[in-house]
Amino acid sequence: MRAIHISMAAGLAAAAAACLQFGSPANACSRVLWNTNDQAVVAVRTWDLYVDEKPRLVYLPRGVTRQGVGGGNAAQWTSKFASVVLTAFDAGADDGMNEAGLSAHLLYLHDTEFEHADERPALSNFMWAQYGLDNYATVAEALEGLKAVRIVSSTALGREWPLHLALEDASGDSAVLEFIKGKLVIHHGKDVTVMTNEPTLDEQLANLKRYKLFGGDLSMPGDVDPASRFVRAASYLKTLPKPADAYQAVSHLAAIARNVAVPFGAVDTSGSGSTDVWPTRWGTVVDLTHKIYYVMPVNSPAVFWVDIGKLDANSSEILALDPYDIKLSGDVSTQLKSFAPVQKPFPPTP
Template sequence: MCTRVFWNDNPIAKVASRSMDWEVSDEPQLWFYPRGLDRSGGPQPDAAAWQSTYSSVALSMWNVGTSDGMNEKGLAAHALFLDDIQPPAGTGLPTVAMAMWVQYVLDNFSTVAEVVQHVNDFELIAPPIRGQYMGAHLALEDPSGDSAIIEPIDGVMVVHHGPEFTVMANSPDYDDQLANLARYAPFGGELTPPGDITSLDRFVRASYFRHYLPEPTTIQETVAGVFRLTQNAAVPPGAPYSNGGVYPTWWHAAADVTNLSYYFWSTLSPSVIWVDLAALADGTELLALNPRQDELVGDATSAFEQSKLLYG
């Protein structure tokens, strides 16, 4: 359960924010991945193999794969949960596990258009992680303001491509989300914004308040603007869904794809941190940082550089 918002029509910067909602903490770890890393689409025998063309900063989920991130070209990618996915199967193409989908994109492509062009170059699979099914759809944006939503549905990679696709939540699929949005003002209908925590309502609420965002005058106001939107769509601790499950928001991230700054805010902390990817982009070592440390606040780039690990 998550929400993503992209603010691409302001005069300051193209910035996206997303929240991570889950039953338990995904124990996010922040990584810097240099160019030239040998990669695999998973442990399966037919996994795709590649070498990273672009460096990136990314968040891992339980140290498995990548759930969110941005590369040195300003291409950002966000994996959000989507139920009942059915990716194309039996294609004979190399496979990429769902947990590696974001990193595959960040390693290999520089723009949203490139990703869309190559969306069928591999076969996406969804093995369980920690015994849990992990279906997902992907949101993308880049410094031009371009955006795309990619969903593996009924054996087809369904793509919504264009700068108008600025909001994404979870199930149902994107076409159904857009149809529901059309029931509300100012998107064609007359209903006022809903206040529930369901995916449908979060999608409408994020779209509604994004529509009315006042024009920012600084980069600080721009980043704060998208953070406010995902905060508005956040799920408070203990709030139950209709099925009785509780999936609170654990963190928010923001990608400034214009200035290559990546932000992280744990909902257990009052402090936002950020990393300057432009300063790290030419680095050759794999770096790691626990972004949930209580003492971290503000620019954490130097702390990131001090957390050096050997790849592999």
């Protein structure tokens, strides 16, 4: 397999370095997977953050060489699969899908405690999602492969970013990976369909049982805190009608994303004390059956998408576009242009 190097296409080794230099701070978000309809396996994610993350929509072909951290015992690999991702600060993927139909989403989890040092090669938490997209076709493969690396915390914007990871694939399989008190906790199966932020997924699922539709007697909450968003997302997912086609499946799930989005200026009145309440800046929908990646920016009334099957996975070019362009609408697969990120030095190995 040929490898794309910086000298050829200013490849993602540069983006990986930028990721570790400037960070890819994931955020207070919501993720919902719909894998029970007969039209398409689709997942939606809202992207919430307290600062402008300067996003970029990037297409990454196969054969990109990467390094998981700077120096030392770093994970190193060459991507086996092409992917389309949204980056923050021209960095690693916070959200994306690969050509095999695996998607990955990094979300904020306040109480994360990553593992202690051991002999495994180190992988920055900012590169966690991209590592999965580069190397694996299914959730099961990713869970097995990720055992070989140690996730380490990296610093960006003057702080560390506690993250958890959601994965889903074209079969409808799903997993959420969380580091609790230094131990990896994995929720795996087709019933793992909703994810927000704090508290942990175990606690979210226990809380869900207190509400109508899940055995309890409480009415659906309307606040913007993560626990309330989790209950609303799970409730609406449970009552979705059968879609007529894949486009309707995408639009039905996008409606849930809009319902759990956090408007600018919103105030959390839940009393939960959650730190993970930031405004929604983006939404994405992945159609894993048809390999289409949809972007729903807050700054535009339009939706645009990339059909990964229309792009050359064996190309020597990384492609990108500015998703802030309010003229973007519909299929933008042919509008992506050659992109050469500026190389940044790696920081010391954590």
